[in-house]
Amino acid sequence: MIEVKNLTKSFDGKTILHDVSATFYTGKTNLIIGQSGSGKTVLMKSIVGLVTPEQGEILYDNRDFLKMNPRQVKELRKEIGMLFQGSALFDSETVLGNVMFPLTMFTSMTRGEILDRARFCLERVNLQGAEKKYPSEISGGMQKRVAIARAIALNPKYLFCDEPNSGLDPRTSILIDELLHDITHEYGITTIINTHDMNSVLGIGENIIFINKGHREWVGDKERIFTTTNEALNDFVFATRLFQKVKHYIISEGHKEK
Amino acid sequence: MFIAKAFSIPDKWKVFSRRTLQEVTKLGVDSIPLVIVISVFIGAVCTIQMKLNTSNPLMPAYSVGLATRDIVLLEFSNSILCLILAGKVGSNIASEIGTMRVTEQIDALEIMGVNSVNYLVLPKIVAFVGFMPVLSVFCIGTSILGGYLVTIFTDLISTARYTYGIQAFFNEWYVWYGLIKSLVFAYIIASVASFFGYYVKGGALQVGKASTNAVVSSSILILLFDVILTKVLLQ
Ligand SMILES: Nc1ncnc2c1ncn2[C@@H]1O[C@H](COP(=O)(O)OP(=O)(O)OP(=O)(O)O)[C@@H](O)[C@H]1O
Ligand SMILES: [Mg+2]
Numbered sequence: 001m002i003e004v005k006n007l008t009k010s011f012d013g014k015t016i017l018h019d020v021s022a023t024f025y026t027g028k029t030n031l032i033i034g035q036s037g038s039g040k041t042v043l044m045k046s047i048v049g050l051v052t053p054e055q056g057e058i059l060y061d062n063r064d065f066l067k068m069n070p071r072q073v074k075e076l077r078k079e080i081g082m083l084f085q086g087s088a089l090f091d092s093e094t095v096l097g098n099v100m101f102p103l104t105m106f107t108s109m110t111r112g113e114i115l116d117r118a119r120f121c122l123e124r125v126n127l128q129g130a131e132k133k134y135p136s137e138i139s140g141g142m143q144k145r146v147a148i149a150r151a152i153a154l155n156p157k158y159l160f161c162d163e164p165n166s167g168l169d170p171r172t173s174i175l176i177d178e179l180l181h182d183i184t185h186e187y188g189i190t191t192i193i194n195t196h197d198m199n200s201v202l203g204i205g206e207n208i209i210f211i212n213k214g215h216r217e218w219v220g221d222k223e224r225i226f227t228t229t230n231e232a233l234n235d236f237v238f239a240t241r242l243f244q245k246v247k248h249y250i251i252s253e254g255h256k257e258k
Numbered sequence: 259m260f261i262a263k264a265f266s267i268p269d270k271w272k273v274f275s276r277r278t279l280q281e282v283t284k285l286g287v288d289s290i291p292l293v294i295v296i297s298v299f300i301g302a303v304c305t306i307q308m309k310l311n312t313s314n315p316l317m318p319a320y321s322v323g324l325a326t327r328d329i330v331l332l333e334f335s336n337s338i339l340c341l342i343l344a345g346k347v348g349s350n351i352a353s354e355i356g357t358m359r360v361t362e363q364i365d366a367l368e369i370m371g372v373n374s375v376n377y378l379v380l381p382k383i384v385a386f387v388g389f390m391p392v393l394s395v396f397c398i399g400t401s402i403l404g405g406y407l408v409t410i411f412t413d414l415i416s417t418a419r420y421t422y423g424i425q426a427f428f429n430e431w432y433v434w435y436g437l438i439k440s441l442v443f444a445y446i447i448a449s450v451a452s453f454f455g456y457y458v459k460g461g462a463l464q465v466g467k468a469s470t471n472a473v474v475s476s477s478i479l480i481l482l483f484d485v486i487l488t489k490v491l492l493q
Contacts, residue, residue: 077371
């Protein structure tokens, strides 16, 4: 479980996160949702320490992250896997090399064991055939899956995903979502996912934190999100044409039945 | 700060040595053809210029060989060579690290708990500084060869006089002086370029700018240290 308490962060005098508090549960897919520019990435980067907040507390299973010394941070980071918005695979390494990287850096496994583990992770994301390819030679969806394989190579306790399905078609997005959901439950990971994709919200929204202009506006799950009375959230949820049409349709159908 | 981080102890020596070897190939070995081509031509031009500008009957003919050798040892094989390499190697380093920064590959390293400065920068510095003497030697050898070719293919100066001049009044300290300078300059190129690459913010455009800035700054630093080192080492 990760608890964030009263987090505040500003850049150049402009406050991006206002007093944000949230709890992310173990073995669940925790979603941070919000419009583009609302501060999702900044929130995620603050939690993992790529950005230093001015105020607040971050507890990794009751361990105070902001009070750790560099060595403790380094230790904690071995328990963290992260998926970046742009995949961030190492260009100079093959697909297999990318997945092997954290294992080579941080374990004392033999080369054979490392290969086995890396191949297992690649199989887990259905990428057996692409081992020898370079990141530039595979599609965006495959890159995301390699990044997932790399992120889970060290059996992380905490998995952070910044927009895992941006730039992917809806079908591939659903596959990635399901993969993240399954991994989370299978290994009991505390998974945090940034997204503004309503498909993901509907699919894997077990714990949803809604960020609006740097404020935490709403917390709930995928069942309650459609009945919310929060205006900003309603705007967000029904922002797509498809959803507007459906909403309109349901309301007019409702009229007919009466 | 940056340099202190770079020089901390690597997480894994095996990984470090593998990376250093890769960098030796990329930054060092791959520069050899450029060094050879440039040196042959500059060596040849030096010899011709020396001859044309010292047509004084009182000067012994072998002085052309001697002057070419000293110019190569004192300036060309270190300062000028490094100015040229600042363009090739410096921009290569800055753009590679800069691209890793803007595509979040450096963040990815940090998240894994890797000291990214150490992991990326130290192998480059060690490899380039370590390989610099080899490049310098190639440069000296091929420049003198360039001059030699002039003596064969033209009748400006006889080959025998040139080779005599190359060996006359040899001062060993010049070699050490050149070597020291080239090591310092190699260090400047690798560290300045890494620094500019590492702190890029933005996108591809900024990476291009950073790589230009890296080349300009390291060139100026090289010239500055050339003056300082010459003052310190040759007086
Ligand atoms: N390093 C930085 N320096 C200055 N401002 C920043 C920095 N990082 C983010 N910001 C600002 O913080 C705000 C929130 O950005 P953030 O990247 O968190 O949005 P987001 O919710 O992730 O959006 P998206 O869905 O488009 O990824 C933006 O206005 C951005 O300009
Ligand atoms: Mg973002």
